[in-house]
Amino acid sequence: MEYRTLGRSGLKVSTLTMGTMTFGGGGAFSAVGKTDLDEARRMIDLCIDAGINVIDTANVYSNGVSEEIIGEALGGKRKGDVLIASKARMRIGKGPNDEGLSRYHLIRECERSLKRLRTDVIDIYFLHEWDGLTPLEETIAALDTLVAQGKVRYVGCSNYSGWQVMKGLGISDRHHQPRFVTQQIHYTLEAREAEYELLPISVDQGLGVLVWSPLAGGLLSGKYHGVSAAQVALAWLLGRPAVSSLVIGGRTEAHFKDNIAAASLVLGDEERTRLDVVSRPPVLYPYWHQQFTA
Numbered sequence: 001m002e003y004r005t006l007g008r009s010g011l012k013v014s015t016l017t018m019g020t021m022t023f024g025g026g027g028a029f030s031a032v033g034k035t036d037l038d039e040a041r042r043m044i045d046l047c048i049d050a051g052i053n054v055i056d057t058a059n060v061y062s063n064g065v066s067e068e069i070i071g072e073a074l075g076g077k078r079k080g081d082v083l084i085a086s087k088a089r090m091r092i093g094k095g096p097n098d099e100g101l102s103r104y105h106l107i108r109e110c111e112r113s114l115k116r117l118r119t120d121v122i123d124i125y126f127l128h129e130w131d132g133l134t135p136l137e138e139t140i141a142a143l144d145t146l147v148a149q150g151k152v153r154y155v156g157c158s159n160y161s162g163w164q165v166m167k168g169l170g171i172s173d174r175h176h177q178p179r180f181v182t183q184q185i186h187y188t189l190e191a192r193e194a195e196y197e198l199l200p201i202s203v204d205q206g207l208g209v210l211v212w213s214p215l216a217g218g219l220l221s222g223k224y225h226g227v228s229a230a231q232v233a234l235a236w237l238l239g240r241p242a243v244s245s246l247v248i249g250g251r252t253e254a255h256f257k258d259n260i261a262a263a264s265l266v267l268g269d270e271e272r273t274r275l276d277v278v279s280r281p282p283v284l285y286p287y288w289h290q291q292f293t294a
Helices: 037-049 061-073 103-117 136-148 162-175 198-205 229-238 253-264 269-279
Strands: 003-005 012-014 016-019 054-056 083-088 122-127 152-158 180-186 208-212 243-248
Touching (some): 003 243, 012 016, 012 243, 016 037, 037 253, 061 103, 083 103, 103 136, 122 180, 162 180, 229 243, 229 253, 229 269, 243 253
Parallel strands (some): 016 054, 016 243, 083 122, 152 180, 208 243
Antiparallel strands (some): 003 012
16 A cells, blocks of 8 residues: 655545445435445444555545444554544534534534544544625634644545635635645546646645545446456546545445555556546637647
């Protein structure tokens, strides 16, 4: 397993991250899959044995059950150097303050996540999505409080647009508050919109990139190097600028094993070029105009 430095932090993360959206299989994510405690234990051990050192979850996955299963599976103790990443922002209840990125909601949900995970610190805490109703200054200040209290080590954002990422970084820099060290984005061979702004921002601002749902469906067919199309899609992503880690999941141990194998696959320059060409997105304005002077 390869390890990469996460952005401008000193934290080393494995190129594959264990995704746990299927853990519990309840709520809005019931259609994704259902992984019970015993199977979760086996999958966690499988990933750790393969060298994966990051487990990704969120308070909203199965309404908190995913975090509970992780806490139960780890027995309240970290195995080796396992890092835990979680998120908050989505609706988690019926109350008026049960969603968003207000100081109230963010601090409360972090504390609830810590209890469910049976740990005293979350290594990477993501803002799960943009909240246009809460001043970003309030949100960044709340993250500052959580870091100062030792409840969170690093902070990041997820599903933000380019200007939203830059606004957050600007607030952090002006007020000397914790800066995003990573962003978690959707990026596949079939969906390369992140290349317009999010990846260039990551390179320019020193953000590590975690990719959620990294598998392209239907684009690749057949076998390359005697491995699955899914492994090729993952290997292509690991060669993209600023990408630190891919969040992989699986309904079964077999799915996880297949995805884990991508960590050792290296694509040649010609193969990578062919994949780039066949999946290249259209060039939008103002980028096509800037090509004239690039």
